[in-house]
Amino acid sequence: MRTPTLPPATHTNVYVVGQGELALVDAASPYPEERAALDRWLDERAASGERVVELLLTHHHVDHVSGTAHLAARLGVPVAAHPVTAALLAGRIAVSRTIDEGARLRYGGVELTALFTPGHAPGHLAFFEPRARAVLAGDMVASVGTIIVDPPEGDMRLYLASLERLRALDARWLLPSHGPPVDDPERLLAFYVAHRLQREARVVAALALGAAPVAELVPRAYPDVAPAIWPLAARSLLAHLLKLRDDGRAVDEGDTWRLVDP
Helix, strand or coil: CECCCCCCCCECCCEEEEECEEEEECCCCCCHHHHHHHHHHHHHHHHCCCEEEEEECCCCCHHHHCCHHHHHHHHCCCEEECHHHHHHCCCCCCCCEECCCCCEEEECCEEEEEEECCCCCCCCEEEEECCCCEEEEECCCCCCCCCCCCCCCCCHHHHHHHHHHHHCCCCCEEEECCCCCECCHHHHHHHHHHHHHHHHHHHHHHHHCCCEEHHHHHHHHCCCCCHHHHHHHHHHHHHHHHHHHHCCCEEEECCEEEECCC
């Protein structure tokens, strides 16, 4: 569905899980024409004897939840999300039940296991379907564009740990929220981990040139990024700096960051 997501992505995938009884993962779009198209499709499913029984949310970002209240009201079905996501959506979307790590969710013969995967968002969930060894990955990875880790919601250390968690599943498919399915999960997940660690090394090298505020570190650490993208790069850079601080390798003194003396 077309959503207000970050370019180059323009759409968010809405996954339908189950047979007969269905769950919808991330009812995403705020746009009336997109909602109407999904409504028509669901009406066709209902006419053939299938019905949505629950709406699942991977996390709280606007390009993942903007159609949720509409569908919950139209279909009269509950919304399920992580407790942190429920709290972040309070006053906007009513979460009927909270789910956490290890929850088993069954929809018409298809069972999902909830995986708590924070890092991109504090209440992020992924869902594993064991028969197909498929992971509904939310915003852990994308097959178009990239994933932003934006503090304070984003946490680079947690994000890397969650990526490793997905690697340990030995999945056959990754089903991301942005872009087509991925049939070589290990390759993509390994790339994401390596990319983040390579960027961390560039941040360390940038700090080695001298203490500086984030704005001055961006062109040092992101020489491959056009200046128009520097504001987004600055958010990712801050996530790396906070991880380095947590690791005891960097320190912030006011607005200035420096390496910790060896």
